[in-house]
Amino acid sequence: MALAPDAASAKAAQGLKRPKWDLLGRQDQALWGECKGSGSRPYQVRVDLSQPAFKCSCPSRKFPCKHGLALLLLWARQPDDFAETEAPDWVAEWLAQRMARQEKKAAAPTKAPDADAQQKRQDARLEKVMGGVAELRLWLKDLAGMGLMRVPEQRDRLWADITARMVDAQAPGLAARLRALGDLNYTRPTWQGELLRHLTQLFLLTEAFERLDQLPPAMQEDVRSLIGWTYKQDELKQQQPTVQDEWLVLARTQQLDQDLLVMRHWLQGQRTERFALVIHFTHRSQTADLSLIPGMAFEGDLVFYPGTVPLRALVERRGDRVDAPSPEGFAHWQHADEAFAAQLARQPWADEMPMLVRDLTLVPHGAHWALVDATGTARQVHNDDLWPMLALSGGEPMLFFLLRTPGHWHVLGAWHHETYYPL
Structure with missing residues (x-):
């Protein structure tokens, strides 16, 4: 359920059981099915497994919607219910359009820029x-x-x-x-x-x-x-060096800004211990890139945007998946606070910092939550529901992945017994 845009979508997807579905089918590249909704016509749901990519006829503004998630979940649990057959027109047309766009993009000629006009x-x-x-x-x-x-x-x-x-x-x-x-x-x-x-x-x-x-x-x-100046990706790749590493995808957040879906992926290199922020922008009428799944690790090359505190990056090459051991992280809150202060001193607008802090114990704190380090120092975290994380920990200290912003700490994931669990 790492592809879910939020916890509510994940929970709703699990509620769409087999009796809700008709015309379940599959091919090597795709899954499809019709899900009964509140209207007279069922929702037509299809998934391109190569990325994965989703499309559904429901009116939801979330991506992927609960129907796309439920279809993937049903396939994982009951693959025999999906008939291997020819795709219906509404699936075949969608796959053909995706293939045509990819071919057009690959075949598009590159024009020499007009230096004077530029x-x-x-x-x-x-x-x-x-x-x-x-x-x-x-x-x-x-x-x-x-x-x-x-x-x-x-x-x-x-x-x-x-x-x-x-x-x-x-x-x-x-x-x-x-x-x-x-x-x-x-x-x-x-x-x-x-x-x-x-x-x-x-x-x-x-x-x-x-x-x-x-x-x-x-x-x-x-x-x-x-x-507001931006870099073209081709220019960035030509001007900036690549950083090769084994990259663990730690978290993904998303928000819909009018009709633009903004997806932010947090990564960390296992050898360089370097954090990276990969941002994808997608119009809601298009298929979002969901290939960076929290919890996965891959060998690959990243190119970082220039700056005093280089953090934003793009993936130039993604190789095979790898296993990612748990990293070290700061020993306690004081070291984390000092690192954040040092970043602000270097770049006063860099008010967002990913970091790892180990040996933190999650405890309820009134209507909120707190993390207590090995010295007994506590920090309130800006999360609403951490009961599943508390159940995972069993009250034991864990290594946490957090996002530090001015005045707030946000829990995005944690390691338990060498296994990483994104929130």
């Missing part, structure tokens, strides 16, 4: 961004003069206008940060501190952009990326 576009964008950043700096100063206590009552109009201005200035990174400020929970007692931290980071980013030529090359890449 330079003109880059210069025009730089001018727009510079104007947008200057306007944002002035806006932030005006906001500070107005006072932050008035922000909640004006937030709908306040963030929308400046966000739209950053979109017009071709600075999508700044627009995303401003949009997130509009989504803050202003009823929480800690909202002032959260807002001030985000605004401080924004102002520091505008200051850094104004002095871009004075910054070290790696920091320049950080600032450009945060503003």
